[in-house]
Amino acid sequence: MKILVTGGAGFIGSAVVRHAVRAGHAVVNLDKLTYAGSLSNVAEVSDSPLYTFEQADICNRPRIDMILARHRPDVIMHLAAESHVDRSIDGPAAFIETNITGTYTMLEAARAYWSDAGRPEGFRFHHISTDEVFGSLGATGQFTEDTPYDPRSPYSASKAASDHLVRAWHETYGLPVVLTNCSNNYGPYHFPEKLIPVAILKALAGAPIPVYGAGDNVRDWLYVEDHADALLTVVGKGRIGRSYNIGGENEATNLQIVTKICALLDEKRPGNRPYAEQISFVSDRPGHDKRYAIDPSRIRAELGWRPSVTLDQGLERTVQWFLDNEDWWRALQTRDGVGRRLGTGG
Ligand SMILES: NC(=O)c1ccc[n+]([C@@H]2O[C@H](COP(=O)([O-])OP(=O)(O)OC[C@H]3O[C@@H](n4cnc5c(N)ncnc54)[C@H](O)[C@@H]3O)[C@@H](O)[C@H]2O)c1
Numbered sequence: 001m002k003i004l005v006t007g008g009a010g011f012i013g014s015a016v017v018r019h020a021v022r023a024g025h026a027v028v029n030l031d032k033l034t035y036a037g038s039l040s041n042v043a044e045v046s047d048s049p050l051y052t053f054e055q056a057d058i059c060n061r062p063r064i065d066m067i068l069a070r071h072r073p074d075v076i077m078h079l080a081a082e083s084h085v086d087r088s089i090d091g092p093a094a095f096i097e098t099n100i101t102g103t104y105t106m107l108e109a110a111r112a113y114w115s116d117a118g119r120p121e122g123f124r125f126h127h128i129s130t131d132e133v134f135g136s137l138g139a140t141g142q143f144t145e146d147t148p149y150d151p152r153s154p155y156s157a158s159k160a161a162s163d164h165l166v167r168a169w170h171e172t173y174g175l176p177v178v179l180t181n182c183s184n185n186y187g188p189y190h191f192p193e194k195l196i197p198v199a200i201l202k203a204l205a206g207a208p209i210p211v212y213g214a215g216d217n218v219r220d221w222l223y224v225e226d227h228a229d230a231l232l233t234v235v236g237k238g239r240i241g242r243s244y245n246i247g248g249e250n251e252a253t254n255l256q257i258v259t260k261i262c263a264l265l266d267e268k269r270p271g272n273r274p275y276a277e278q279i280s281f282v283s284d285r286p287g288h289d290k291r292y293a294i295d296p297s298r299i300r301a302e303l304g305w306r307p308s309v310t311l312d313q314g315l316e317r318t319v320q321w322f323l324d325n326e327d328w329w330r331a332l333q334t335r336d337g338v339g340r341r342l343g344t345g346g
Contacts, residue, residue, distance in 0.1 A: 023232065065113070068113040130182065146247055182247070
């Protein structure tokens with residue numbers, strides 16, 4: 001299968017690219033290389049004859065048309081997005097442009113390409129989205145695929161809008177789409193502005209480890225390599241027009257996550273005092289969703305997919321990866337906004 005992956009130089013997209021090439025698929029990685037993208041994320045496969053890179057903006061329709069005509073992919077996996085909630089609070093415009101207009105542009109380009117090719121049966125447009133479109137849960141309950149959308153941040157609202165466009169292009173034009181909504185990812189190549197890499201790198205730097213509010217917001221945590229595996233399962237076997245929730249079956253509060261990271265570092269890179277003493281509670285994110293949880297029954301029952309690692313196993317691998325790959329994260333620490341508190345709404 002030849003797969004066009006948008007956002008393949010980002011955190012999750014690069015995991016998809018690496019998995020797909022390892023599995024013997026041809027991959028075209030289409031990425032604009034924003035602050036969040038890095039070709040070092042795909043260095044493992046970049047010399048493979050199965051791999052090609054195209055630097056392009058998903059909002060640029062003539063470029064997308066040209067890339068589709070040149071490479072003639074069997075399927076499109078659409079991951080390119082602005083993805084950081086805190087940045088969406090400070091600057092929502094880029095989120096509207098990339099996540100909504102960019103998805104619209106990809107859908108129109110895909111529709112023209114699929115139509116001109118005689119509507120091949122195997123074609124899929126796989127849209128990768130988030131559980132944040134469902135809003136915030138109380139202490140109990142889980143998001144199913146039928147949970148009504150209730151996004152509460154500029155990021156999640158822009159992703160919700162893109163999901164609606166993808167469904168509309170299926171219903172109206174018959175475009176063969178599949179959608180996935182997943183929980184918080186973590187693992188190797190996680191850009192150093194999100195909770196887990198921030199906690200690891202602040203701890204190693206001997207700096208305060210920021211925890212928003214009381215640290216009691218709950219997330220389900222999905223190891224990125226498991227997510228990439230789930231996405232390749234869905235694009236291969238998912239039912240057209242259907243969406244699948246993907247979770248890690250691992251709920252934890254932010255404070256539990258940071259505490260576990262500190263304990264792992266105490267073991268692997270002991271300092272003079274326990275790293276947990278560096279934890280520092282800071283003002284909360286405006287509109288911070290309280291809890292997300294995923295009901296993974298559909299993907300498990302229909303496609304037989306389950307995560308392969310527990311949270312403890314995944315965190316251990318992640319902390320070890322950051323310890324072993326200092327060159328990778330040091331190079332990204334100079335990028336705009338990294339290491340600063342963003343999204344205070346002030
Ligand atoms: N990270 C998570 O926990 C998570 C959870 C659920 C869903 N998602 C979704 O998964 C997808 C990937 O997330 P991620 O964490 O890997 O994001 P990321 O920010 O690490 O990577 C995004 C990639 O998209 C590229 N990109 C951005 N704007 C572009 C444009 N206009 N044209 C072409 N490329 C562009 C960037 O250069 C980057 O390589 C996103 O759609 C996101 O909404 C992420």
